[in-house]
Amino acid sequence: MILTVDHVTTYRYSAPVRAMVQSHRLTPAQFDGQKVLSWEVAVTEGTPGGAFRDGAGDLIQGWTVVGPIAEITVTVRGRVDTFDTAGVLRGHRATVNPCCYLRDTMRTRMDAALADLAAPVLDEVGPDDPLTRAHRLSAAVSDAILWQPGATQVQTTAAEALTRGAGVCQDHAHALIALARHAGLPARYVAGYMFTGDQPGEAAHAWTEIHIRGLGWVGFDPANRCCPDARYVRLGSGLDAQDAAPIRGIARGGADESMDVAVAVRAAQQ
Amino acid sequence: MTTYFNEMYQDGAVRAPYARLNGWTNAMPAELRQMKQAEAEALFRRIGITFAVYGEGGDPDRLIPFDMFPRVFTAAEWSRLERGIKQRARALNAFLVDVYARGEIVRAGRIPARLVYQNEAYEKAVVGFRPPKGVYSHIVGIDLVRTGPDDFFVLEDNCRTPSGVSYMLENREIMMRMFPDLFRENRIQPVDSYPEILRRTLASVAPLKCDREPTVVILTPGHFNSAYYEHSFLADLMGVELVEGQDLFVEGGFVWMRTTEGPKKVDVIYRRIDDAFLDPLCFRPDSMLGVPGLMDVYRSGGVTICSAPGAGVADDKAVYTYVPDMVRFYLGEEPILQNVPTWLCGRADDLKYVLENLAELVVKEVHGSGGYGMLVGPRSTADQVEAFRHRIEADPENYIAQPTLALSTVPAFVDQGIAPRHVDLRPYCLVGERIELVPGGLTRVALKEGSLVVNSSQGGGVKDTWVLAE
Numbered sequence: 035m036i037l038t039v040d041h042v043t044t045y046r047y048s049a050p051v052r053a054m055v056q057s058h059r060l061t062p063a064q065f066d067g068q069k070v071l072s073w074e075v076a077v078t079e080g081t082p083g084g085a086f087r088d089g090a091g092d093l094i095q096g097w098t099v100v101g102p103i104a105e106i107t108v109t110v111r112g113r114v115d116t117f118d119t120a121g122v123l124r125g126h127r128a129t130v131n132p133c134c135y136l137r138d139t140m141r142t143r144m145d146a147a148l149a150d151l152a153a154p155v156l157d158e159v160g161p162d163d164p165l166t167r168a169h170r171l172s173a174a175v176s177d178a179i180l181w182q183p184g185a186t187q188v189q190t191t192a193a194e195a196l197t198r199g200a201g202v203c204q205d206h207a208h209a210l211i212a213l214a215r216h217a218g219l220p221a222r223y224v225a226g227y228m229f230t231g232d233q234p235g236e237a238a239h240a241w242t243e244i245h246i247r248g249l250g251w252v253g254f255d256p257a258n259r260c261c262p263d264a265r266y267v268r269l270g271s272g273l274d275a276q277d278a279a280p281i282r283g284i285a286r287g288g289a290d291e292s293m294d295v296a297v298a299v300r301a302a303q304q
Numbered sequence: 305m306t307t308y309f310n311e312m313y314q315d316g317a318v319r320a321p322y323a324r325l326n327g328w329t330n331a332m333p334a335e336l337r338q339m340k341q342a343e344a345e346a347l348f349r350r351i352g353i354t355f356a357v358y359g360e361g362g363d364p365d366r367l368i369p370f371d372m373f374p375r376v377f378t379a380a381e382w383s384r385l386e387r388g389i390k391q392r393a394r395a396l397n398a399f400l401v402d403v404y405a406r407g408e409i410v411r412a413g414r415i416p417a418r419l420v421y422q423n424e425a426y427e428k429a430v431v432g433f434r435p436p437k438g439v440y441s442h443i444v445g446i447d448l449v450r451t452g453p454d455d456f457f458v459l460e461d462n463c464r465t466p467s468g469v470s471y472m473l474e475n476r477e478i479m480m481r482m483f484p485d486l487f488r489e490n491r492i493q494p495v496d497s498y499p500e501i502l503r504r505t506l507a508s509v510a511p512l513k514c515d516r517e518p519t520v521v522i523l524t525p526g527h528f529n530s531a532y533y534e535h536s537f538l539a540d541l542m543g544v545e546l547v548e549g550q551d552l553f554v555e556g557g558f559v560w561m562r563t564t565e566g567p568k569k570v571d572v573i574y575r576r577i578d579d580a581f582l583d584p585l586c587f588r589p590d591s592m593l594g595v596p597g598l599m600d601v602y603r604s605g606g607v608t609i610c611s612a613p614g615a616g617v618a619d620d621k622a623v624y625t626y627v628p629d630m631v632r633f634y635l636g637e638e639p640i641l642q643n644v645p646t647w648l649c650g651r652a653d654d655l656k657y658v659l660e661n662l663a664e665l666v667v668k669e670v671h672g673s674g675g676y677g678m679l680v681g682p683r684s685t686a687d688q689v690e691a692f693r694h695r696i697e698a699d700p701e702n703y704i705a706q707p708t709l710a711l712s713t714v715p716a717f718v719d720q721g722i723a724p725r726h727v728d729l730r731p732y733c734l735v736g737e738r739i740e741l742v743p744g745g746l747t748r749v750a751l752k753e754g755s756l757v758v759n760s761s762q763g764g765g766v767k768d769t770w771v772l773a774e
Binding site for chain 2 (some may be wrong): 081083084090131
């Protein structure tokens with residue numbers, strides 16, 4: 035499936051800022067599930083810094099903008115040919131040891147309610163069948179947290195989202211990461227895009243990858259009750275949403291910042 | 305009753321390296337000694353070398369006590385220590401290169417994956433990046449204790465930013481000023497080349513992209529940091545700029561320093577701030593101490609950070625137990641310096657032993673430092689031991705235990721005259737293109753009678769450390 039991505043982020047400042055620095059994880063890697071046909075990232079008045087591929091296989095690129103400037107736009111445009119690999123991340127080059135993804139973070143910390151959510155699954159499915167465990171944990175997250183845009187915020191933790199019983203893809207991903215790590219399975223947050231067609235959903239999307247012995251990393255998307263397929267474009271991964279963020283940035287100059295994000299993912303006409 | 309090795313007196317005789325000091329102290333009347341002690345204190349106060357004690361409140365400008373009685377090593381003693389220290393520094397760096405690449409030592413089953421990859425100090429962000437010359441830890445501080453004429457043990461390794469080297473230099477400076485005769489009578493190897501060797505070491509690991517004489521800076525968290533004096537002292541002696549995060553910025557794949565003549569490119573940053581605060585775009589987003597975008601420049605080869613981010617995974621107290629194995633695994637050599645036998649409370653058998661013998665052991669937190677959060681069993685009350693037992697039981701993974709070592713003593717000036725006090729030693733090994741060690745280090749002394757805790761935060765003092773020429 036050939037998908038086109040248009041992703042525009044606009045930062046507006048209440049007063050011009052002196053400078054802005056960003057770190058981007060905004061370029062998809064090549065692997066069996068996706069082939070990048072064209073990809074371009076542009077930053078208004080921006081100077082690109084050094085680029086490199088990190089140990090997780092993600093391309094990282096620094097940017098700086100020297101002000102004074104009151105509005106900065108980050109534009110991402112590209113075409114990707116995607117293939118359904120049933121969620122299995124094959125042919126993706128990475129050197130980070132999966133054990134690194136057993137460490138928890140503030141956003142993915144377990145609490146008693148999350149442990150209760152995992153308990154029946156872990157009782158019924160033994161540790162010798164990690165794939166079934168992962169599927170069942172993912173289903174448990176889908177059942178416990180309803181998809182409801184606006185129910186949570188960027189800082190919401192997995193435990194808070196479960197208490198609320200509602201959230202967005204970020205919350206689903208965090209909750210599943212917490213449960214998987216609790217079950218001793220390395221798990222990570224994946225940021226990317228999704229083609230939703232006429233269905234409601236999030237074009238700027240996030241899901242979870244769980245490391246299954248024998249298979250490697252396998253994607254699970256509790257928000258859509260499925261594993262990633264040809265509708266998904268994978269950008270990069272991390273321990274949680276902050277660690278995997280496609281854009282991390284900071285402006286110097288002390289003005290208030292507002293941010294607009296517009297993402298469109300279309301299926302190209304064959 | 306434990307007997308302690310006294311480095312000056314053995315079997316009623318004065319050991320050779322201290323021969324000339326015997327006459328020196330005998331000839332010094334008490335009034336002169338008090339006068340000299342006051343003079344030393346005034347000198348330290350004047351140069352502003354003070355030490356703020358974490359978490360204790362009180363006077364932040366308290367002087368660290370200086371004991372005028374030097375500690376002496378022969379050239380032969382030092383030569384063995386030097387080989388052992390350099391060997392250890394090479395092994396620690398080889399380990400760091402390995403665990404951020406293929407992790408051969410883990411694959412070979414020589415160290416558990418969990419200890420490395422789930423370690424808080426392991427930085428996933430630098431996996432796959434090889435720092436210039438393959439060096440992660442450029443200044444390795446190795447804490448040593450002695451229990452006999454030829455018995456030295458490594459207490460811990462410090463691979464991040466070991467502090468205290470300014471005391472090594474100042475102690476020598478002050479001793480030379482106050483007792484010039486001593487330095488004529490004894491052939492003492494100099495330590496004053498340290499700042500120049502440090503500068504050369506840092507310059508030798510400049511990025512490949514640097515095509516001129518490298519610009520080196522020291523990055524400090526600021527004047528409120530307890531080691532700020534040392535940061536400015538070293539910058540001064542090396543002739544490099546002392547900067548804070550706000551003095552640096554990132555642009556076009558390089559790091560720049562703001563100067564009155566405009567931006568100047570920086571090639572090597574000797575940072576004295578922790579990984580977590582280096583770059584809000586990679587680590588803690590709320591950090592104001594670091595430089596936004598620094599890690600992207602670092603990882604794309606635009607600047608070198610010393611010590612390399614992630615170096616801390618080699619000096620954690622649980623990883624410590626595996627350092628002798630690192631020496632064998634990477635260097636194919638037998639370790640010259642021994643570890644102190646260590647029980648990891650995270651292991652069931654070890655925990656059982658520790659809890660059964662708590663009153664005899666020293667117990668430390670895995671990530672603790674500065675002598676805080678530790679139990680010295682034989683010096684504690686039964687209540688203190690019991691209280692500590694509960695802490696260990698609540699979180700065994702967080703504790704290690706070691707036997708109470710019979711730390712050697714060196715004479716120290718005390719109110720009653722001269723008395724033996726326990727000491728340790730921290731030499732500073734420099735690793736760049738070459739591995740170098742100045743003949744000396746920081747001797748810390750537990751000035752409280754009977755105390756085995758030498759940390760300055762716990763009433764410890766410092767001494768000048770001599771290595772005699774052949």
